[in-house]
Amino acid sequence: MKLNVNGRDRAVEAPGDMPLLWVLRDLLGLTGTKYGCGESLCGACTVHVDGKAVRSCSVTAADVAGKRVTTIEGLSRGGRHPVQRAWAEVDVVQCGYCQSGQIMAAAALLAERPRPSEAEIDTAMKGNICRCGTYERIRAAIVRAAELAGGRR
């Protein structure tokens, strides 16, 4: 099976029912995408498929064949994406385990809505759980990322 991950075509031999999450983590060694629930309940496994946020635990590799998959490793070079810069600036992370998924969800939101309202932020991020409770800083960082991205245009 052929996949396009982070701009590279990759050939994998995966069982047909194997979620993309485990293809990424266990077959391609891209461990930045995390397992948290396996049921699309927590968002830790969020990646982009053709630019949209998708829970990689709940799609198979076959589902994304022919589409562009982007993981946290491929979001930017050296963490320079505005969302990653804002995350560092606001000091969002605590344990950090959910943050790949949070960042991918936020990046997808900003790609669609460059200046999201508070309600739009809450809606876009409702599928991403953070047990460390960094929500308030995530909100602030999304607002900051929108500024950083805007400043670049």
Next chain:
Amino acid sequence: MSLSRRAFLGTAAGGLVLGFSFGLPLRGRQVAEAAGGGAAVINAFLRIAPDGTMTILCNHSEMGQGVWTMVAMLIAEELDADWSAVRVEHAPAAAAYADGVWGTQGTGGSFSTVNEFDRLRRVGATARAMLVEAAARKWKVAVEQLRTRDGFVVHGEVRISYGALAAAAARLAPPAHVTLKDSRHWKIIGTSRRRLDSPEKVTGRAIFGADVRVPGMLTAVVARAPVFGARVKSFRADPALKIPGVRKVVQVPTGVAVVADHFWAAHNGREALQVDWDLGPGAALDTDRLAADFRERSARPGRLVVAHGDAAAALSRAPRKLEAIYEVPYLAHAPMEPLNATVRIRGRRAEIWTGTQSQSADQAAASKILGLRPDQVVLHTTFLGGSFGRRASANADFVSEAVEVARASGATVKTMWTREDDIRGGWYRPLFVHRLEAGLDAAGAPLAWRQTIVGQPTTPPGKNGIDEDSVHGVTNCPYLAAIPAHRVTLHSPSVGVPVLWWRSVGSTHSAFAIESFLDELAAAARIDPAEYRRRLLAGLTRHLRVLDTLVEKSGWGRRPPQGTARGLAIHSWFDSTVGQVAEVSIEGTRIKVHRVTCVIDCGLAVNPDGVAAQMQSGIIYGLSAALYGKINLKGGRVQESNFDGYRVMRMADAPRVETFIVPSRDKMGGAGEPGTPPIAPAVANALFALTGRRLRTLPFDLGAGTAPSRPPRAGAERVKD
């Protein structure tokens, strides 16, 4: 940290180490491996590379609480390091890295900062002295003529970098005595510093236990007992072995492990596996019945915890008497990263990679299982994807199991837990019931207080029969001293549910019971809840400082926004005092917490922004428990399994949190846990102010509680029925 938690950690490695050494050059293979290529090993905690990069080996586990940054701050302050050149990694498990006070290596009880404050500053000061000595020898000048600044030793107009001095400094004997800086000269301690682990955590490079990859590694999931205490009668491995990628099926003490090429095959193998269990008495466990039994027990006195005067007599004489039962359920910790450990066994040496809070205990348990000495078990600490106490396993449960899986399968294996395994796997915050009785005088002041606590002990009770963890926040309850007659007793029944420390431990239930009941007394006395507390806290400057700041910053006493009400709670444990005011409304059938004002006095705040982050974190963690968290057992089976049934707070429901750190040089306390206890009672008290309903059971159920007898006034107290 309670005595019992400390006692556990102290004995885990075979006895409390009373003294500790620091600043000693590292010796031994394990330690040499810890050193990076080309960098000079100054002491157990510090390497300096020729380019000046300072690598600090952090002996505490980074689980989100910011300990990497805090530890680096302590060392860098005394070292006069260039902060931008500071890097951190986890130290290996070794005697040199035992906690500065406990004597074993581990992290918990909110005490890393407190326990390491002096020792790690000395580590930095010792290293600085060695660098200065090296420069003095090089330049042939007296050390007194040298100063240090931002990673350089300076002599007049000349300076030399620490990187250039490191190799020579590492060959010197550390000085026997160093003088620490006066706090007036601190440049780093007391300033907010961004987290040093941010860059790797925002790029996905950070390695958690689940991300560890070792050549030839297989992945296992374990079919564990469907009810606590059940044992494997027999199992059929064939259906599992038919799944492509499944390599082995092996029995271990906790169940049957399916070992495969990758997680998905192991997962599917476990689905196919057929295990016949001998369920045993655990199949009768039922949390509703257990809670009823605990409530009944609370009517009888337990073992004496603390008493003064004759509470029974004072209660019977008091003109007014109040009685209430508070109840909290079993709770899973549910850290974002499910448990895991990777184990490689090669002859007389084993290696473990895991995110753990208790390195010494895990190392001791693994060495016992394998018949090795602890130093033959190399333990690599990865980042912890949350923990909240779950990875401070009293019996090293998940690490021991992973060792058993690797041994039984004869392979290098990463044992992974699923979310369902995590939620159903026990080691919960125990179910607790508090029965509270108070007698008030004619003016509403408490004359008598009787409290009977019922709950499973997290550690075996001490000599006095009391599990210290069960009475956190009770033995130091500041109100009791102001109540002439009081008596607190404890029942510690044995129940076959494995229980463990959960962020803020006993304070999770004692704060809810005490701070809610105090609000009931204030309402009965028709006195403002803040004022009622102030009277009982007379003379306790730290509590009063927190209370006064809280009243000022929260707008207490002023009208809250339309449709909302405020509730207040204050609690002390972990040597910190935290007060919170929650602003709450009801939207349909939903409790909405809009805003939380939080005040902490933790003495010196080493990293104020880190303290603020921990307050936010503790509040959200406590709100998840207050609004949603409950593990139900029916027929011994845990009813919840994932984040659908075991709900936790999400962003849209998260309140705005404003934290104020009281400027204080009182005894230094912790910050990782004490943000959690006050939030549940603060919300309960706000709901009472809003609705007149007193909700005494967690999680809150708006359908329960006492009916209001008259319309409540928002932001004010009302008389209890």
